[in-house]
Each structure stands twice: as structure tokens, then as C-alpha cells.
Amino acid sequence: MALQTLIRMVYPPRCLNCGDMVDSDFGLCGPCWRDTPFIGGVVCDLCGTPLPGGEAGELAHCDDCLTIARPWDRGRAALLYDGNGRRMVLALKHGDRHEIAQPAARWMAQAARPLIQPGAILAPVPLHWSRLLRRRFNQSALLAQALGRETGLPYCPDLLRRDRRTESLEGKSRDARFATLTAAVSVHPNRAELLQNRAVLLVDDVMTSGATLAACAEACLAAGATQVSVIVLARVAKHP
Numbered sequence: 001m002a003l004q005t006l007i008r009m010v011y012p013p014r015c016l017n018c019g020d021m022v023d024s025d026f027g028l029c030g031p032c033w034r035d036t037p038f039i040g041g042v043v044c045d046l047c048g049t050p051l052p053g054g055e056a057g058e059l060a061h062c063d064d065c066l067t068i069a070r071p072w073d074r075g076r077a078a079l080l081y082d083g084n085g086r087r088m089v090l091a092l093k094h095g096d097r098h099e100i101a102q103p104a105a106r107w108m109a110q111a112a113r114p115l116i117q118p119g120a121i122l123a124p125v126p127l128h129w130s131r132l133l134r135r136r137f138n139q140s141a142l143l144a145q146a147l148g149r150e151t152g153l154p155y156c157p158d159l160l161r162r163d164r165r166t167e168s169l170e171g172k173s174r175d176a177r178f179a180t181l182t183a184a185v186s187v188h189p190n191r192a193e194l195l196q197n198r199a200v201l202l203v204d205d206v207m208t209s210g211a212t213l214a215a216c217a218e219a220c221l222a223a224g225a226t227q228v229s230v231i232v233l234a235r236v237a238k239h240p
């Protein structure tokens with residue numbers, strides 16, 4: 001406890017977005033909180049995109065999820081990948097800002113509340129080892145680990161692995177993304193037993209097309225998982 005007080009004196013909590021001092025470890029200062037695109041209201045039950053109109057609690061699906069096969073059951077996102085949402089994702093991924101993971105996991109736990117099942121296992125979307133080597137950490141694994149602390153669900157960092165190195169998906173069409181990723185992900189053979197008759201909650205930082213999450217969900221189901229849900233920090237989507 002004394003150590004914590006000392007740490008707070010030396011490193012007072014700062015806003016994750018602008019760096020201003022804040023009163024608590026809650027993550028963001030007031031103005032940044034107001035400017036951060038947290039997702040609320042009616043959302044697509046498969047990808048978490050906010051949807052216009054509708055009534056709270058209504059089961060809805062966005063146009064993308066009506067046309068693209070989603071092998072998972074339900075999905076949510078904490079933020080829109082826009083403005084401060086985008087900035088924090090990029091800071092976590094490329095800026096070594098690991099301290100973002102815990103508050104981000106708190107927001108994700110909130111968004112994922114309807115999906116959480118007792119006994120489910122948390123699994124991050126994997127990076128290929130060569131990319132992991134270059135970046136030194138998997139931002140999705142940081143989020144999954146922090147989400148484990150938030151929710152009390154068990155976390156398995158190496159449940160899934162990338163078998164093939166896929167070139168960057170940036171700028172690729174939706175079909176090209178899905179084609180690139182199919183069969184690129186599998187369940188780690190040593191972890192297959194862990195999955196039997198269990199639900200999986202997949203964790204990623206960003207959902208764009210959903211191709212990576214689809215590949216992961218298919219691998220889990222093929223290996224014996226009963227059900228897969230997905231939670232991401234930010235969803236690339238239009239404002240409703």
C-alpha cells in the first residue's frame with residue numbers, strides 16, 4: 001500500500017489520451033471522455049456496430065453481418081475506431097502504451113457483459129511469431145489478460161496460433177482479406193483439450209472486416225468449442 005502511494009506520488013495518474021493529470025485511474029480526463037466514441041444504445045448483436053433507431057434490448061444485425069457469414073454467436077465493441085478511439089488503439093499497438101490495456105479492458109468488460117458466460121475461456125487473436133518478434137508484444141493478448149482480471153474468466157494466451165505469415169491486410173478488399181486468412185489460424189495442439197465443451201470469448205483490438213475473427217472462430221469450433229463470442233476494443237464502423 002505504501003509502495004502504491006509512493007508510485008502515485010512519482011507517477012500521478014494521467015489521461016490516456018491527452019496526458020493531463022486526472023484524479024483517478026479511470027483512464028480519461030473529462031473532456032477526453034466526452035470526446036471518446038464509446039458505443040451505446042442499440043448495437044448489432046454480431047459485431048457491436050451502433051445501429052440507428054430500434055429499442056434497447058432489441059436483437060438487431062447490421063447490413064454487413066446480414067451479408068457476411070459470421071461463424072461466431074455474438075459480438076461487441078467498446079469504442080468506434082475513430083477520433084480518440086483510433087488514437088488509443090494505435091498508441092497501444094505501435095506506441096508501447098501498455099498502460100492503456102487495463103482501462104480499455106474495463107470498457108470492454110462493460111460492453112461484453114451480455115456475452116459473458118461462466119466457464120468461458122478468453123483467447124486473444126494471435127500474431128504470427130515473426131510479427132510478434134518485431135513488435136515484442138501482442139496487443140490483443142494484453143487486452144485479453146487485462147479482461148481476465150476484470151471478468152475473472154480464465155485467459156489462455158496461446159490457445160490460437162497463426163500458421164502462415166499473412167501479408168498486411170491494410171488496403172485489401174473484403175474478399176481478399178477473407179481469402180488471405182482462411183486456414184491461417186489453428187488451435188494450438190497442446191490446448192485443444194482445454195476447448196472441449198467450452199465457450200470461447202475471442203479478444204482483439206480492432207474489428208475491420210471481421211475476417212481474422214472469423215478464421216479464429218472457425219478454428220475454435222473445429223477444435224471442439226461449443227460456442228464462440230467476440231469482444232473488441234474498437235469497431236471500424238460508420239456513425240449511426
Ligand SMILES: [Zn+2]
Binds near residue numbers: 015016017
Ligand atoms: Zn484527456
Ligand SMILES: [Zn+2]
Binds near residue numbers: 046049062063064065
Ligand atoms: Zn454487425
